[in-house]
Amino acid sequence: MELFESPELTLLDIRLLGWMKSEVCKRNLHTGGELLARILHTAARIRKCGDQLRRTACDILTGGAKCIQLDGGISGYLL
Numbered sequence: 001m002e003l004f005e006s007p008e009l010t011l012l013d014i015r016l017l018g019w020m021k022s023e024v025c026k027r028n029l030h031t032g033g034e035l036l037a038r039i040l041h042t043a044a045r046i047r048k049c050g051d052q053l054r055r056t057a058c059d060i061l062t063g064g065a066k067c068i069q070l071d072g073g074i075s076g077y078l079l
Contacts, residue, residue: 011060016053020046 009017023042029035046053 011064012057015056015060016046 020039020042023045024035024038027038029038
């Protein structure tokens with residue numbers, strides 16, 4: 001099972017992991033040390049983005065509410 005397919009992850013977790021992956025992989029990395037440094041740097045930057053994280057969480061909740069109102073008919077609101 002892939003990490004993004006884990007039933008224990010919420011939509012916010014998946015979005016956060018996707019954001020982090022896109023930031024970490026913007027540049028080619030050649031060593032494990034470079035990868036670790038980039039992950040730590042990205043995590044520090046994300047921690048400073050509290051407002052953006054709150055907006056994303058609100059977007060997910062709004063999308064979930066719309067999906068429930070539509071009886072699950074349109075899942076595109078969630079992704």
